[in-house]
Amino acid sequence: MDTIRSLRCFVRAVELGSLSAVAREERTTQPTVSKLMAALERELGVRLLERSTTSLQPTPQGSLFYQRALGVLAEYQEAVAEARGQTDTPAGLIRVNAPAAFGQFRLNALLAAFLEQYPQVDIELILDDRMVDLVKEGVDIALRQGGELPPDAVARLAGVSPRHLVAAPAYLRHRGQPRRPAELADFDYIRFAWLADGDMLTLRSGDKVESVATRGRYRVNHALAIRESLAAGGGIGLCPLWLVQDLLDSGALVRVLPAWEGQPQALRLLSPSRRYQPLRARLLLDHLVANIAQLPGYANAQPPSWNP
Structure with a gap:
């Protein structure tokens, strides 16, 4: 499982309230994002998102995990920027x-x-x-x-x-x-x-x-x-x-x-x-x-x- 990608998709799913919107951002399909979320939930052993035909909301465990995931992604981004150093080309x-x-x-x-x-x-x-x-x-x-x-x-x-x-x-x-x-x-x-x-x-x-x-x-x-x-x-x-x-x-x-x-x-x-x-x-x-x-x-x- 691509953990970083899964975390990023989960965070955006909570923020956007839609797996389809996440798929558009990631330039992929909604079934692909759904599979990433299902794999993440299996990995953790808890349900993170409550889905219905009209909305998507984080579960109580999902809300707590969202806050932690934000920190993990921020640390990862900082580590990448530090590893690339000042010669990194903005893109x-x-x-x-x-x-x-x-x-x-x-x-x-x-x-x-x-x-x-x-x-x-x-x-x-x-x-x-x-x-x-x-x-x-x-x-x-x-x-x-x-x-x-x-x-x-x-x-x-x-x-x-x-x-x-x-x-x-x-x-x-x-x-x-x-x-x-x-x-x-x-x-x-x-x-x-x-x-x-x-x-x-x-x-x-x-x-x-x-x-x-x-x-x-x-x-x-x-x-x-x-x-x-x-x-x-x-x-x-x-x-x-x-x-x-x-x-x-x-x-x-x-x-x-x-x-x-x-x-x-x-x-x-x-x-x-x-x-x-x-x-x-x-x-x-x-x-x-x-x-x-x-x-x-x-x-x-x-x-x-x-x-x-």
């Missing part, structure tokens, strides 16, 4: 998850440069704004902007992007300039569609914090669409600088109420909390941290404590 697949707008607008070029540097590495980029389960979905690295982070992931800060109010010059010539935050309620405000605070906008200037109920007829669930709408003169919006720095530099957008700003947006790289990471994933993490900090609109700094 294999890295699954990356990122917010749709950031992935499309900024991440593609960074990943292309990494692929050119390491020709034996493959990358699968999944653009998705939801918070994925890294372990269950087999994600090696996830990029997340702001918000709460899952407790079972290791987070590494890649950069912080200030958020400023911006609008197209033509819009401001037509509608005028707000002089204080409260006047934003009289302007067309473009915002992300699923904000927890809805139309409420909180801004800070030094020690002063103000909240205003904005008014807008256009809400969008994609940051690039917000960027295009603002540049086309659709209204005023609060945007992270990574999204609009080039438009500010060219004059296509200008700042509104420049003394005020929104909560800065931190970008973090998440990885599963297992102790061992393949060399290819560690190298990509380092590559992203080094290069995201150099992108327009980012500062490589700790996110400020801001509790309006």
